[in-house]
Amino acid sequence: MTAVAASVPAVTRPTRVRRRWASVLWLLPPLVVVLGFFCYPLALVLRQSFVTRSGEVSLAVWQQVVTSPEFTAALGRTVLLSLGATAGCVLLGTFLALVLAFAPFPGARVVSRIVDAVLAFPSFLIALAFTFLYGSAGVLNAALGGQGGGPVDFLYGPWGVLLAEVTFYTPFVMRPVLAAFAQVPSAQLDVAASLGARPALVLWRVALPEAWPALASGACLTLLLTMNEFGIVLFVGAKDVITLPMLVHTKGIVTFDYPAACVVAVVNVLLSVALYAAHRWVFRVLGAGRSGEGRRGAVPNPA
Amino acid sequence: MSAPAVELRGVSVHFGRTVALRELDLTVGRGEALALLGPSGSGKSTALKAVAGFVRPHTGRVLLSGEDVTDLPPHRRGLGVVVQNYALFPHMRVADNVAFGLRARRMPRRQVEERVSEVLSMVGMADYRRRFPRELSGGQQQRVAIARALAIRPPVLLLDEPLSALDAALREEMLAELLRLRGELPDTALVYVTHDQGEALALADRIAVMRDARLVEVGPTDQLYHRPRTEFTASFLGAANLLPVEVVAAPGDGPATVRLAGAEFRAEPTGGPVAAGARAALGVRPHRVEVRTDGGMPARLLAVQWRGTGFRLDLELDGGTPLRAEVSSVDGLPPVGARVGVSIPDGCPLVTTGAGG
Numbered sequence: 001m002t003a004v005a006a007s008v009p010a011v012t013r014p015t016r017v018r019r020r021w022a023s024v025l026w027l028l029p030p031l032v033v034v035l036g037f038f039c040y041p042l043a044l045v046l047r048q049s050f051v052t053r054s055g056e057v058s059l060a061v062w063q064q065v066v067t068s069p070e071f072t073a074a075l076g077r078t079v080l081l082s083l084g085a086t087a088g089c090v091l092l093g094t095f096l097a098l099v100l101a102f103a104p105f106p107g108a109r110v111v112s113r114i115v116d117a118v119l120a121f122p123s124f125l126i127a128l129a130f131t132f133l134y135g136s137a138g139v140l141n142a143a144l145g146g147q148g149g150g151p152v153d154f155l156y157g158p159w160g161v162l163l164a165e166v167t168f169y170t171p172f173v174m175r176p177v178l179a180a181f182a183q184v185p186s187a188q189l190d191v192a193a194s195l196g197a198r199p200a201l202v203l204w205r206v207a208l209p210e211a212w213p214a215l216a217s218g219a220c221l222t223l224l225l226t227m228n229e230f231g232i233v234l235f236v237g238a239k240d241v242i243t244l245p246m247l248v249h250t251k252g253i254v255t256f257d258y259p260a261a262c263v264v265a266v267v268n269v270l271l272s273v274a275l276y277a278a279h280r281w282v283f284r285v286l287g288a289g290r291s292g293e294g295r296r297g298a299v300p301n302p303a
Numbered sequence: 304m305s306a307p308a309v310e311l312r313g314v315s316v317h318f319g320r321t322v323a324l325r326e327l328d329l330t331v332g333r334g335e336a337l338a339l340l341g342p343s344g345s346g347k348s349t350a351l352k353a354v355a356g357f358v359r360p361h362t363g364r365v366l367l368s369g370e371d372v373t374d375l376p377p378h379r380r381g382l383g384v385v386v387q388n389y390a391l392f393p394h395m396r397v398a399d400n401v402a403f404g405l406r407a408r409r410m411p412r413r414q415v416e417e418r419v420s421e422v423l424s425m426v427g428m429a430d431y432r433r434r435f436p437r438e439l440s441g442g443q444q445q446r447v448a449i450a451r452a453l454a455i456r457p458p459v460l461l462l463d464e465p466l467s468a469l470d471a472a473l474r475e476e477m478l479a480e481l482l483r484l485r486g487e488l489p490d491t492a493l494v495y496v497t498h499d500q501g502e503a504l505a506l507a508d509r510i511a512v513m514r515d516a517r518l519v520e521v522g523p524t525d526q527l528y529h530r531p532r533t534e535f536t537a538s539f540l541g542a543a544n545l546l547p548v549e550v551v552a553a554p555g556d557g558p559a560t561v562r563l564a565g566a567e568f569r570a571e572p573t574g575g576p577v578a579a580g581a582r583a584a585l586g587v588r589p590h591r592v593e594v595r596t597d598g599g600m601p602a603r604l605l606a607v608q609w610r611g612t613g614f615r616l617d618l619e620l621d622g623g624t625p626l627r628a629e630v631s632s633v634d635g636l637p638p639v640g641a642r643v644g645v646s647i648p649d650g651c652p653l654v655t656t657g658a659g660g
Contacts, residue, residue, distance in 0.1 A: 195404030
C-alpha cells in the first residue's frame with residue numbers, strides 16, 4: 001500500500017489550481033447566458049416595479065397596483081380559469097387515456113398521434129380555430145342562422161377561454177397518463193378481474209393509482225401553463241377576461257404604465273415559481289412513496 | 304356423480320390468424336390437480352386463460368361445475384388465479400392485496416380481516432401484512448399472490464407458471480409449499496401450467512401434455528411417465544432417448560420384440576398396437592441405460608458432463624444413433640472417444656414413429 005502510494009505522484013498545488021480554473025471556465029458560458037438572458041431582465045423588471053413614473057424608488061406602485069380592483073379581479077380570474085382548465089384537462093385527459101389504453105378501437109393509434117400533434121401547435125392556433133368554428137361569423141352560427149336558430153355566443157367570455165385552454169392543454173395530461181397506463185401489466189388487470197372486481201373497480205383501484213404520479217405531474221404542468229396563458233386569451237378576444245398576462249400586456253403595451261406592468265409581471269412570476277415548487281414537491285413525494293424511500297416503516301427488499 | 308370442476312369442450316382460441324389453441328377437450332375433477340405441460344407456444348397458458356375468461360374461445364364451451372361460463376366475464380367466474388410475475392398491486396400493502404377480492408365482493412370488514420389473517424397464516428406471511436410488494440422477495444411475493452387467490456375460497460385455483468420467476472432454491476421451497484397447501488385444500492381443483500416436468504410430476508394427479516396448440520396426451524402422472532403413448536410425451540416428460548427400432552415380433556396385447564443395432568429387446572407397445580416389420584421408436588430414459596467397458600451394444604463415448612449428482616454421457620451407437628445416458632460414476636470408463644458397451648433393459652415403452660408429434 002505504501003509502495004503504491006509512493007509510486008503515485010502527488011497532485012501538486014499548481015495542478016489543483018489549474019483544474020479549478022478549468023472547471024470555472026467551463027461553467028462560465030452557461031452562467032453568462034443564464035445571467036444575461038434570464039436573471040438580468042428579471043432583475044430589471046423587479047427593479048422597475050419599485051420605480052414610480054417620476055423616478056422615485058418606493059413601494060407606491062406595488063401598493064397602488066395590488067390594491068386596485070382591476071388587479072384583484074385579474075388575479076382571481078387567472079386562478080379560477082387555470083384551476084378550471086386544469087380540472088377539465090385532468091378529467092378529459094384521463095378519460096381519453098383510459099379509452100385509448102384499455103378500450104382500443106380501430107384508429108386509436110391515429111387519434112393518439114393527432115393528440116400528440118396538438119402538442120406541437122402554438123396555443124393561439126386553437127383560439128383561431130375556435131373563432132372560425134364558434135365565433136359570431138363562424139361555422140356553427142352560420143349553420144344555426146340558416147336553420148333560423150339563435151346565435152351561440154359563448155366564445156367571447158370566460159367559457160370560451162376555458163374551452164380553448166382545455167382543448168389545447170388536455171394532451172399535456174393525457175400523454176403522461178397514457179404512458180403510465182401502458183406500464184400497468186395486463187396480468188394485474190386480469191388478476192383483479194378474476195378476484196371479482198368489475199371493470200370500473202379494476203380501473204379505479206388498480207390502473208388509476210398506478211397513474212397518480214403522472215396525473216399529478218401533468219396537472220401541475222397544466223396549471224402552470226394555463227396560469228401564464230396569453231395567446232388563447234388574446235386571440236379569443238374576450239373583452240371581460242382580463243388575466244394577469246393580459247393585464248401585463250394592457251399596462252405595458254396599451255397604457256404604457258410600465259412600472260404597473262412590472263408589478264403584475266413579478267406577481268405572475270412568483271405564482272409560477274410557487275407552482276413549479278409545488279409541482280416538484282408533489283412529484284418528489286409521490287415518487288418517493290412509490291419507490292419506498294422516505295416512507296415510514298419501509299424496509300429494504302430482502303431479496 | 305357431481306360435475307367436474309372444469310370442463311373444456313372443443314375449445315379453440317384464435318389471435319387474428321394465429322391459432323393459439325385447437326379444439327381442446329379436457330376435464331378437471333373436484334379437488335384434482337391437473338398440470339398443463341408443454342413447451343413455449345404449446346397453448347397451455349391460452350387454455351388457462353380460456354378457463355379464467357381472459358380470452359374468449361373462438362369455438363367450444365367452458366364449463367365450471369357443470370355451468371356454462373363461456374360468456375361470463377372473469378369477475379363472475381369466481382376463480383383464483385396466480386401468474387408467473389405475481390401481479391401484486393404495487394400501491395397496496397400485503398393485507399390490502401389479499402383483501403382485494405373480498406372487498407370487491409363487499410364482504411363485511413370484520414370478515415375480511417379474519418379471512419386475510421387466515422390465508423396469510425396459511426402461506427406463512429402473517430408477519431408481513433403491512434409491507435408493500437416491493438419490500439418482499441420473489442418467493443414472498445408469490446406466497447402473497449397465492450394467499451390473494453385463496454382468500455376468495457375459489458373452487459378452482461389456476462396457476463400459470465407460478466415458479467418460473469424464482470431461482471432454483473426458492474422454486475424447490477415454493478413447490479414444497481404448494482404441495483403442503485394442496486393437502487390443506489383437498490376440495491380445491493388445481494390447474495397448473497408449467498413447462499417444467501419436475502413440477503408437473505411432483506404436484507399433479509394428471510398431466511395434459513400440449514404441443515403446437517394441441518393436446519398431445521392426457522393421463523395419470525405415473526402412467527404418462529412410464530407408458531407414454533407418443534414420442535413427444537416420451538421425450539418431453541423424462542427426456543427419453545427415442546431410438547429408431549424395427550419391430551421383429553408383435554404378438555398383439557403383449558410385449559413386442561424389437562431390433563436395434565443388431566440386438567433384440569422386449570418392449571411395451573404403449574402407443575397402440577404395432578405390426579411386425581414396422582418402424583417404431585423405443586423410449587429409453589437416460590438413467591436406464593447401462594454403460595460398460597465391454598459387452599452389450601457397441602458405441603462410442605462422445606462426451607462426459609458432470610452434473611453434480613452424477614454424470615451425463617453422450618454416446619453414439621454403431622450406425623450413428625445418438626444415445627444419452629446418466630450414470631452416478633464414471634470410474635472404470637474409458638476416456639472420451641473410446642469404444643464402450645451399452646445395455647438397454649427390456650420393457651421400455653415402444654411408440655409409433657410420428658404419433659402425436
